[in-house]
Amino acid sequence: MMEIITQLGHGFIHCLTPLHLAMLAIGIVLGLLVGVLPGLTLVMGVMLTLPFTYQMDVTAAIVLLTAMYVSGTYGGAFTAILYRIPGEPIDVPMLWDGYTMGRRGNAAKALGWTLIAAVGGGLFATVVMVALTKPLAEFALRFSSPEYFAILLFGLTSVTMLGRGAIPAALISLGCGLLIGTVGTDATYGAHRFTFGLPILADGIEFLVVMTGTYGVAEVLSRLEWGFATAPVEAAGRAHTEVPRWREILDAKGVFLRSSVLGTIIGVVPGAGATVASFVSYGMEAQYGRRRASMGTGVAEGIIAPQAAATSSVGGALIPLLALGVPGSGATAVILAAFMLHGIQPGPHVLMTSADMVYTVFASLFLGLAMMGVIGFFAIRLLVKILDFPEAIVSAFVMMLCFIGALSIRNNVTDLYLMAGFGVLGYVLERVRFPVAPLVLGVILGPMAEESFMNAMISFGNDWTVFFTRPISGTVMAAVAVTLLLRVLTARGRKRPAAQSETAVSRTREQPAAAPCE
Amino acid sequence: MPSRGWRGALPYVGALGISVLVYVLAGHIDFTPRPGTLGPDAWPKMAALLIGAAAVFELARRAIAGGSGADDADGFVLGIPDEADIPDEAPEGQSNTSMLLGGVALTILYALVLPVFGFMLASFLLLVIFMYLGGVRRHLAVWATAAVGIFVFAFIFLKIAYISLPRGAPPFSHVTEFVTTVLQVR
Numbered sequence: 070m071m072e073i074i075t076q077l078g079h080g081f082i083h084c085l086t087p088l089h090l091a092m093l094a095i096g097i098v099l100g101l102l103v104g105v106l107p108g109l110t111l112v113m114g115v116m117l118t119l120p121f122t123y124q125m126d127v128t129a130a131i132v133l134l135t136a137m138y139v140s141g142t143y144g145g146a147f148t149a150i151l152y153r154i155p156g157e158p159i160d161v162p163m164l165w166d167g168y169t170m171g172r173r174g175n176a177a178k179a180l181g182w183t184l185i186a187a188v189g190g191g192l193f194a195t196v197v198m199v200a201l202t203k204p205l206a207e208f209a210l211r212f213s214s215p216e217y218f219a220i221l222l223f224g225l226t227s228v229t230m231l232g233r234g235a236i237p238a239a240l241i242s243l244g245c246g247l248l249i250g251t252v253g254t255d256a257t258y259g260a261h262r263f264t265f266g267l268p269i270l271a272d273g274i275e276f277l278v279v280m281t282g283t284y285g286v287a288e289v290l291s292r293l294e295w296g297f298a299t300a301p302v303e304a305a306g307r308a309h310t311e312v313p314r315w316r317e318i319l320d321a322k323g324v325f326l327r328s329s330v331l332g333t334i335i336g337v338v339p340g341a342g343a344t345v346a347s348f349v350s351y352g353m354e355a356q357y358g359r360r361r362a363s364m365g366t367g368v369a370e371g372i373i374a375p376q377a378a379a380t381s382s383v384g385g386a387l388i389p390l391l392a393l394g395v396p397g398s399g400a401t402a403v404i405l406a407a408f409m410l411h412g413i414q415p416g417p418h419v420l421m422t423s424a425d426m427v428y429t430v431f432a433s434l435f436l437g438l439a440m441m442g443v444i445g446f447f448a449i450r451l452l453v454k455i456l457d458f459p460e461a462i463v464s465a466f467v468m469m470l471c472f473i474g475a476l477s478i479r480n481n482v483t484d485l486y487l488m489a490g491f492g493v494l495g496y497v498l499e500r501v502r503f504p505v506a507p508l509v510l511g512v513i514l515g516p517m518a519e520e521s522f523m524n525a526m527i528s529f530g531n532d533w534t535v536f537f538t539r540p541i542s543g544t545v546m547a548a549v550a551v552t553l554l555l556r557v558l559t560a561r562g563r564k565r566p567a568a569q570s571e572t573a574v575s576r577t578r579e580q581p582a583a584a585p586c587e
Numbered sequence: 588m589p590s591r592g593w594r595g596a597l598p599y600v601g602a603l604g605i606s607v608l609v610y611v612l613a614g615h616i617d618f619t620p621r622p623g624t625l626g627p628d629a630w631p632k633m634a635a636l637l638i639g640a641a642a643v644f645e646l647a648r649r650a651i652a653g654g655s656g657a658d659d660a661d662g663f664v665l666g667i668p669d670e671a672d673i674p675d676e677a678p679e680g681q682s683n684t685s686m687l688l689g690g691v692a693l694t695i696l697y698a699l700v701l702p703v704f705g706f707m708l709a710s711f712l713l714l715v716i717f718m719y720l721g722g723v724r725r726h727l728a729v730w731a732t733a734a735v736g737i738f739v740f741a742f743i744f745l746k747i748a749y750i751s752l753p754r755g756a757p758p759f760s761h762v763t764e765f766v767t768t769v770l771q772v773r
Contacts, residue, residue: 120744120750121743121747123749123750124747124749124750235645236641237599237641237642237644237645237648238598238641238645240637240638240640240641241598241599241602241638241641241642243637244606244634244635244637244638244641245605245638247630247631247633247634247637248609248631248634248635248638251630251631251634255616255618255627257624257627258618258619258621258626258627260616260617260618260626260627261616261617262613262616262627262628262631263609263612263631286694289690290687290690290691290694293683293686293687293689293690293720293721294682294683294684294686294687294690295681295682295683296681296683296686296722297721297722459721459723460721461717461718461720461721461722461723462718462721462723462728462732464717464721465713465714465717465718465721465733466714466736468694468713468717469710469713469714469736469740472697472710472713473740473744473750473752476701476706476752476753477744477750477751480751482698482701482702482753485697485698485701486695486698489691489694489695489698492691492694493691496687501597501598503598515634519630522630523625523629523630526624526625527624530623531623531624531625
């Protein structure tokens, strides 16, 4: 533990350079703006920033992207509380108690609870991340291909099982992602798969092209179809934050702790992420919390639970990325891409080869959370002013950034056609209610899973039982089975009271929002 | 079974077709087999089978359930909200298909003209057309925002991020040269 603390201290020293502090501040502000703008999701925001980092030092790039990721879970709460506009799907639960508290004249207090929950939850998860990443990475050094395959299968199963929509739709979406991931030259045989004689396809389809298309272009196309809106910002001039008193915070320590623990755990699970964390935490509090009867009437617990869980899920999501090299969400996939673009493969070895960089990123999260609190407190009026921009103008620039993002990966125009194609595919999938997240994670995790699977088959003479007979892979495979079983049983057994469903629907029909895998 | 139920089944029929097609295509991957080792067709075939199995399951479920269960969508587990709890992607407004098609056409057109027009001119036109398509009618704001935007992006990507962007073919490449001269990019 002392070694971790010492390295973290070094990380703080590295992080206090002007470049890293500047990246941190830019990342926090960009993340807050992304959170505020309803047309721009967290994953899109992180993804569109990626091209700006190509020439940066890897540490600065990761600091920028992770800062955006953290503050993106917080910015949307401003507009949810003040204007009933959830900037992100994460912020939908904020409408129930945050906006209600605001309507009763306590918007400043609601914003204060959000601030404390975001900073508190974020700090909790960051401490857990610092404490667990190294031991987990050391444990992961014992992993061989069967263990990696089992973990990747767990990731693919989780994203399917925890995602939106019907199970068959999610499985089909996942299968399509796995197929897209197979396009190109096969690593074992060097055979061309589904390249149709096109040289660029021999190099495979970049997952960033798929992400840019299915998240960015599809979202813009959808908004174009339904017409752009300009949000009312009359109240922006009066917006301010009132931090709750220490005694009030202590009174709510139970919900802080529960939500932060839950958010961190959900963040670790591949495919879950901040939206799921936010909803589950609110649901837990509504079912088991001390003031469950008052939830939805504008109580602090209804604000703390989703916000603390959403921000703490970020620290949780970074654990498997850094310790195992497995991205569990869209945003961590983009961060993985940033690592790989700089020639670094996250995983068990990265803590040995690039410990300075990893601990600088850890330290940046501590500093970033503090900075986020300060900026969120003082700059709220300026931040919500961005809603003055017509959505059509913002979307036009988003579209252009999508093009630049796709073009800059290989500098090949074919990637633009592919991105446009994936944009249309993403739009169609949303229209027919097929979730996009399994497709995207299938593209990202599929090639890794195939490589591990093929290596395991070669190493163990095509013995399929190896995944079940080795202790670690067997345990993970059991977790896969439990996840599948749980989903099937819950789907069959769930009979929600009609009245409860209607209440939920009436609460959430207030504002449209996408639900990407963030 | 009501027609709405069958319409809902169409994506699954399409998925089944894709799975069959991919399975057949995977069987034609050219490689030299190695004894005791799975071929490069194994993984795509597994993915195709996954798609096919999921599609067949859903089609069978719809056929058995009839119209009543045709549009069932299982939600999240563990108290995570289902479809009803997360707002719909489509707002309750008027769908405008021509705008959507315009957006798709603009996207494809951009990719087509980019090598000829170059990044600066193609992106400037993209921004202007997109803003008009999106309903902005303040002409000065549209043209000025697009022009300023292009200069800002050019500055960031050419002078800071060093990303190579298409220059275009003559005479359109003169626009790129003008911007790079103004920004003193070499």
